[in-house]
Structure formats: structure tokens, C-alpha cells
Amino acid sequence: EIVMTQSPATLSVFPGESATLSCRASQSIGRNLAWYQQKPGQSPRLLISSASTRATGIPARFSGSGSGTDFTLTISSLQSEDFAVYYCQQYNNSPPWTFGQGTKVEVK
Amino acid sequence: QVQLVQSGAEVQQPGASVKVSCQASGYSFTHYGISWLRQAPGQGLEWMGWVSADTGNTYFTQKFQGRVSMTKDTSTTTAYLELRNLKFDDTAIFYCARDVGNFGLFDTWGPGTLVTVS
Numbered sequence: 089e090i091v092m093t094q095s096p097a098t099l100s101v102f103p104g105e106s107a108t109l110s111c112r113a114s115q116s117i118g119r120n121l122a123w124y125q126q127k128p129g130q131s132p133r134l135l136i137s138s139a140s141t142r143a144t145g146i147p148a149r150f151s152g153s154g155s156g157t158d159f160t161l162t163i164s165s166l167q168s169e170d171f172a173v174y175y176c177q178q179y180n181n182s183p184p185w186t187f188g189q190g191t192k193v194e195v196k
Numbered sequence: 197q198v199q200l201v202q203s204g205a206e207v208q209q210p211g212a213s214v215k216v217s218c219q220a221s222g223y224s225f226t227h228y229g230i231s232w233l234r235q236a237p238g239q240g241l242e243w244m245g246w247v248s249a250d251t252g253n254t255y256f257t258q259k260f261q262g263r264v265s266m267t268k269d270t271s272t273t274t275a276y277l278e279l280r281n282l283k284f285d286d287t288a289i290f291y292c293a294r295d296v297g298n299f300g301l302f303d304t305w306g307p308g309t310l311v312t313v314s
Contacts, residue, residue: 124302131306132302178300179299183300187240
């Protein structure tokens with residue numbers, strides 16, 4: 089099973105600033121990585137697939153990068169609605185599909 | 197629009213079973229698989245397994261094998277998760293999600309069903 093590790097666990101950011109979230113896979117997953125956003129009381133929402141492709145309707149301030157084992161989600165100019173928990177997930181080759189433990193982006 | 201609607205919250209005793217439904221609409225049901233995931237209180241996301249909405253083929257993680265069933269009813273565009281022999285630590289929100297390409301990418305999620313084992 090591929091283990092996904094996210095850092096940091098919590099990120100405190102002022103509104104309007106940018107945030108950089110990291111995700112590391114225990115083995116190479118190519119670019120088979122997705123990012124999800126989850127707000128309290130809501131189900132997760134797909135933000136990015138294939139490491140860098142934004143899902144339909146996702147604002148351009150969300151960008152993803154990386155390949156192999158190291159990936160980054162950058163949120164530029166954080167808006168109030170962006171404060172949430174973010175999960176990375178690998179979907180490389182064959183199941184089980186696994187998630188990181190999440191990064192909470194909170195208001196500083 | 198693409199939508200997944202799940203059944204309501206359940207409270208079950210240890211050792212009992214629970215069956216959660218997930219009705220899909222807004223797309224061709226048999227063209228996508230349905231994955232089931234769960235989230236324990238205050239915890240992260242855990243993928244449990246997948247059912248093909250076309251063939252009914254399934255895949256479960258080893259953790260749940262022997263205790264879980266995932267089925268589908270094409271006539272009602274509904275997928276089902278059954279978890280048997282419930283334990284206290286099965287208390288969680290259970291989500292269904294549409295699986296794009298049947299390879300583990302989840303583009304639409306249901307609202308979740310809270311199952312409490314008490």
C-alpha cells in the first residue's frame with residue numbers, strides 16, 4: 089500500500105496571502121495524484137487531478153505541481169472560502185487508493 | 197447535474213449490519229463505478245472499495261474483506277454498501293463517490309451518511 093504523507097498538519101495564513109501544501113508518496117506514483125478540499129460538515133470536493141489539472145469550476149488561484157513522489161498544492165491570494173482541510177490522494181496503477189492525513193488551512 | 201443522494205443517518209448496535217444507499221442522477225449510471233469511503237469523527241478519508249455500476253464487479257480493501265458487500269441496481273441507478281458485524285470504531289460518515297474512469301479518481305461525492313455504532 090502506498091502511504092501518503094502531508095505537511096504541515098496545520099497552516100496558518102492571513103487572508104490574501106498564499107499557501108503552499110506538500111504531499112509525499114512512499115513510492116513513485118507518476119502524476120496520478122489528486123487534491124480535494126473539505127469544509128466542515130461538507131463532503132470533499134475534487135480540486136485537482138493528474139497533479140496539476142484543475143477540475144471544472146475550480147478557480148485559477150489553485151494550482152498543483154509535482155511528479156514521482158513529491159507534490160505541491162499552492163493557493164494564491166487566499167479567500168475566506170478557501171479555509172478548509174485539504175487532502176491529497178494517489179490513484180496510481182491499482183488499488184487500494186490512499187489519502188494523506190490532511191492539511192488544515194486556518195486563518196492567522 | 198450530476199448528483200449522488202445517500203440514505204439517512206443510522207444508529208446500530210455492535211454486531212449488527214447496516215446498509216447505505218447511494219442514488220445517482222444526471223449521468224449515465226453504468227459508465228462510472230461507485231467507490232465507498234469513510235471518515236471517522238475528526239479523522240481523514242479512507243477508501244473502502246469499489247463497485248462497477250456496469251458489471252457489478254467489486255474490489256474491497258483487505259481491511260473490510262469478509263465484512264462488506266457493495267452492490268448496484270441499474271434499474272434505480274442506486275449503489276449499496278452493506279457493512280456487517282459492526283464495531284464501535286465503525287462509527288463514521290460513509291461517502292459514496294463517482295469513480296471517473298474506474299481508476300480511483302472521485303469527481304462527485306454524496307453528502308455522506310453518518311453511521312453510529314452504540
